[in-house]
Amino acid sequence: MDKDRILIVEDEPDTLFILSKLLQKNNYDVSAAKNGKVALEMLETFKPLVVLADWTMPELDGLELCRRMKSSDDYKLIYYIILTARSSVNDRIKGLDVGADDFLIKPTDNQELLARIRSGVRINKLQNELKNIEHSKALIEMACTLGHKMNNPLSSLIFSFSHIEEEVRKSKRQDLDEDLLVVNESIARIRSLIEDLLKLKDPRLTDYSNDSKMLKLD
CATH class of the missing domain: 1.10.287 (Helix Hairpins)
Structure with a gap:
C-alpha cells in the first residue's frame, strides 16, 4: 500500500530534520524543500496530500507559496498547513486570506502535529473523491x-x-x-x-x- 505523501517546506535544518523523522516514523512518504521556490519545482514530480510550510523563509515564503498553490488548478486541493511562531489574529487572517487550511504555532506538540496531518490527509482524499464523482x-x-x-x-x-x-x-x-x-x-x-x-x-x-x-x- 502506498504511503501518504507529505511535503515539508522549512529553511531551518534542525527543524526540518526533526519533522521529517517524526513523519517518516509514522509511515508517511516525506520530501523536503528549503524554501517556497524549491517546493514549487518539487511539486511538478512529487504530489503530496499535505504541505507543511514555515511562514518565514528566504526567496519565497510560506504565505506566498500558499497563495500560488491555491491559485493553481493542479495544487489547490493540497491541504496546506502554515507552521509559524506568529500567533496574532491578524497573522491568521493573512494566512486564511491566501488560502491556508490550517495553522500550527511553534513550538509544536508532536501529537497535535500528527493529528493535524491526519486530518489534512482525510480532507484531501475526500475532496478528490468528490471531484471524481463530479x-x-x-x-x-x-x-x-x-x-x-x-x-x-x-x-x-x-x-x-x-x-x-x-x-x-x-x-x-x-x-x-x-x-x-x-x-x-x-x-x-x-x-x-x-x-x-x-x-x-x-x-x-x-x-x-x-x-x-x-x-x-x-
Whole structure:
C-alpha cells in the first residue's frame, strides 16, 4: 500500500530534520524543500496530500507559496498547513486570506502535529473523491445529452433510408445493393453507439493519443 505523501517546506535544518523523522516514523512518504521556490519545482514530480510550510523563509515564503498553490488548478486541493511562531489574529487572517487550511504555532506538540496531518490527509482524499464523482456525473450527463441529440436525426435518417431503399428495390438497381448494405451497417453502428451512451453508468477514459483521452464505451 502506498504511503501518504507529505511535503515539508522549512529553511531551518534542525527543524526540518526533526519533522521529517517524526513523519517518516509514522509511515508517511516525506520530501523536503528549503524554501517556497524549491517546493514549487518539487511539486511538478512529487504530489503530496499535505504541505507543511514555515511562514518565514528566504526567496519565497510560506504565505506566498500558499497563495500560488491555491491559485493553481493542479495544487489547490493540497491541504496546506502554515507552521509559524506568529500567533496574532491578524497573522491568521493573512494566512486564511491566501488560502491556508490550517495553522500550527511553534513550538509544536508532536501529537497535535500528527493529528493535524491526519486530518489534512482525510480532507484531501475526500475532496478528490468528490471531484471524481463530479467528473463522472458530468461525463454521464454529457453522454445522455449526446445520445438524445443523436437519436432524433438518426430516426429521420432511418425513415428516409427506408424510403430510398424501397425505391431502389422497385427500380431493380442491383448495382446499389452494396451501397445500401454499407449505409444499413453504419446506421446500426450509430444506433448501438447511442444505446451505449444512454446506458452509461460507470464512465471511464482510455488513451486516444499522446495528449488526449476518449470515453470508453465497450
